[in-house]
Amino acid sequence: LMVWLRRCTHYLFIVVVAVNSTLLTINAGDYIFYTDWAWTSFTVFSISQTLMLAVGATYYLTFTGVPGTATYCALIMTVYTWIAKGAWFALGYPYDFIVTPIWLPSAMLLDLAYWATKRNKHSLILFGGVLVGMSLPLFNMVNLITVADPLETAFKYPRPTLPPYMTPIEPQVGKFYNSPVALGAGAGAVLSVTFTALGCKLNTWTYRWMAA
Numbered sequence: 001l002m003v004w005l006r007r008c009t010h011y012l013f014i015v016v017v018a019v020n021s022t023l024l025t026i027n028a029g030d031y032i033f034y035t036d037w038a039w040t041s042f043t044v045f046s047i048s049q050t051l052m053l054a055v056g057a058t059y060y061l062t063f064t065g066v067p068g069t070a071t072y073c074a075l076i077m078t079v080y081t082w083i084a085k086g087a088w089f090a091l092g093y094p095y096d097f098i099v100t101p102i103w104l105p106s107a108m109l110l111d112l113a114y115w116a117t118k119r120n121k122h123s124l125i126l127f128g129g130v131l132v133g134m135s136l137p138l139f140n141m142v143n144l145i146t147v148a149d150p151l152e153t154a155f156k157y158p159r160p161t162l163p164p165y166m167t168p169i170e171p172q173v174g175k176f177y178n179s180p181v182a183l184g185a186g187a188g189a190v191l192s193v194t195f196t197a198l199g200c201k202l203n204t205w206t207y208r209w210m211a212a
Helices: 002-024 035-064 069-091 104-116 121-145 150-156 180-211
Strands: none
Touching: 002 180, 035 069, 035 104, 035 121, 035 180, 069 104, 104 121, 121 180
C-alpha cells in the first residue's frame, strides 16, 4: 500500500505542482506591457518566479532524492509556458516579443548544490536557495534584452487583458528603475533560502501524510 501511495503522490505532484507553477507564473513575462513600470514589475516578478521554482523544484528534488529532478520540474514549467505563450502569437504579437521566463539554469544550480553536497538538505537550502535567488533575475534580464524594441511593440500591441485600473499613470523613476537585477537578486538571495526550506518541509509533510 505504501508503495502505491508514494507512486500516486509522485505522479500527482508532477501534474499539480508543475501545472500550478506554470499558471501562477504565466504572466511573468508581462512586465514589458507595464511600459512605465517595467523594471518595478520585473523585480516583483523575479521574486514570484523564484518562489514557484524554489518551492516546487526543491519539493520534487527531495521527494525523489535524485539530482536532476529540479531541472526536470523547471523543464515541465518551461514547456507548459511555451504552449501558453503560443496564444500571444495567435493574437498577432511578433515572435521575438514573447517572453518565456527562464527557470532551467537556476534549477540546474539547485541540482548541482544538492549533488555536490552529497544530498545534504541543509546545504541544499542554504547554497541552492542563494544560487537560485541570485541567478534567476540575471538570466531573465538577459532574456528580456533579446526582445526587439519592447516599448515600441508594447504600445503598438496593447495588451487586451490589461484592466484600466492597472494602466500606469505616471512614469516610474528612482530606486526600482536603476537596478532591477540587483534588487531582484538581492531579495531573491535572502527569500529563496526560506522558499527552499519550505519545499523541503512540504516533502516531510507529504511523507508523514503517506505514513498515516
